[in-house]
Amino acid sequence: MTPVPSSFGLRSVDRLVITFLIDNSLEWFTKLPAGFTHELPQHLQHQNPPLKTHPVTGVPVLDLNEFCCGAHGFSALIETQISGEDAHLTLFDTGPDSLSLVRNVKAMQIPVGKVTRVITSHWHADHTGGLLSFLKLRAHNGSECIVDCHPDRPISRGMARGAQPNIIFASLPDDPTFQEIEAAGGVVETHAEGHAVAGGAVWVSGEIPRITSFEGGIPGAKRWVEEGGRGQWISDELILDERYAVIDVAGKGLVIFSACSHAGICNVVRDAVNRFSRPIHMIIGGLHLAPPDSAVRIEPTIDFLSRQLIPAPNFVLPMHCSGFYFKVELEKALGDGCVPAGTGIKVEILGDRELDSRLFSPTIV
Template sequence: MTKLPPGFIHEVPQHLARPDVPQDPRTGVPIVDLENYCCGAHGFSALIQTETEGSPPHYTLFDTGPDSRSIIRNIEALKPPIELIERVVLSHWHSDHSGGLLAFLRHRRAHAPNAAPLVADLHPDRPIARGIVPPHVGKVVGRIPADPEFAQIAELGGVVETHAEGHAIAGDTVWVSGEIPRVTHFEGGLPGAVRWVESAGDGNGKGEWVKEEDIMDERYAAIDVVGKGLVIFSACSHAGIVNVVKDAVDRFSRPIYMIVGGLHLAGSDLIERIPPTVDFLANKLRPSPTYVLPMHCSGFAAKVALEEAFGEGCVPAGVGHKVIVEGSPEAENMMHGTTYQ
């Protein structure tokens, strides 16, 4: 219900504007059908639609949420054109981003059997298992649920593509990064993250947990909108959102227009990262982003700090929201000669 900027649309008006919205027979007005609305969960998933003048739109699913149920409920609520989705990109191997992939592939095969094959864009370094060691505990308290296996994805019709390097997709309208350089002194990955490692060829479960806080398989997605700049999708920002932004600006020499996703600043062990992160985005990055949409693992304290720094430029985004970013050739002409840093 929070006020949103122009181009940001809440879920309810999207439903009420659809031609198939249920009507109340008694009063004759549309029903706010909460039984069939979206369901939030601890994860991330965004459907990205990109198009250029004179070309058909491209649809890219960036991450799939944490489980087999929420993504299907949200597909049924929002009714996106699943038959037109060309590619699903997993930002990294953590199940709160990959957990819905197999369910999505099953749903697409059942409800869009004649659709073109779907590419699964994955980092090649899939872990056997990942776990977490909470601060001051000193031992692994649990493993993260298993990510989908390449064979499982292929069995459900996904065309597996592995990419460790950056590459363009969706008719060259979306850039998927390669390894994100770690250049800041205060962004130190995911504290307490560990990975299960076995000897080559073992396959017998004998192995050990090794420290893996950097999560080097993480990737971001970027779209360069004419007259606006880069829209960055950083699903979890284990690399640090400042490292993500620095890499994007260095690579494209373009301003950052919008940052969408998890900033991984939640929790008492990450609280010290919030001030330098907000200071960089609001004061050191020039020009600063027009909008920041902190979601997923960003945390309440980070959202408060970003709102203080950006005002209405810090947008409380969530499941079911639609964001429209339109290019402007006139604005692009005004941007020529500007330095971005």
């Protein structure tokens, strides 16, 4: 059966493999659902990196210098396969710095030369900080690597606290410039609108509609702008350059990557459901409910995901900036559907086209 593109160019896939390369957390031992594999078993099975033998005991030694590290940020390698076609490797975000992604790519034995596209979810350094180091790592592979990003790159982004809204207490490191990306071997491709990539297997959103009443952006977020030779900080609470990515797995439904959810995960899900009329199989990424001023959003967010969205997602993977309390409360609502994912974990999702006709469009009540 040939996968039929949706009106937005998204085609359903027969196989999706996700490798989490950057997350705040490492999870080595927690129980995971079928299809999820911890980092350690992957190394033991494939002997990558090769295990050394202890000189006295003769037992294999786990060299922790060769394993993944956690970092405040997000990055996921997305492998998509449509039956009868070549697989595509797409990197979604690159973590916060020049060290962690390179280390973890090597630890997980990622074939960097086969990654043909990097998608940046938005212009924040904890999602773009590893971009240049990744491009330099694969620069001598001879193939082009497209960097898919929003055209509105800010000069700088900073934060103010609620009691002092005009005092910027810190700014993030500057995101890579378009010129720096090209110098490192990337091919800049800017998109403000939604579009399909990876042979139609991955859809990258445009601006996320802000509909949900309790998802009002990020209080205190600021952006530096310049006009007429003068610069100033302005309010940037909506982070309008943020985008999500989605894959449709045959017989399962949509897998959504929302790296930081500044727009609100309910708004992200609403947009995906409205566009594709497909049930949600899995939600992945930072849900930005860790900050104290986001606590009031936790209960209505969980209510939306577990009760208002019908059917509810099969799995939610709250990562990066989701927050401990949100994870605890979400587990109460979803049980094993709340998955403790982290750096180094691999997920394989196999499609089933025979089941596809049995899926029905979700509703939001």
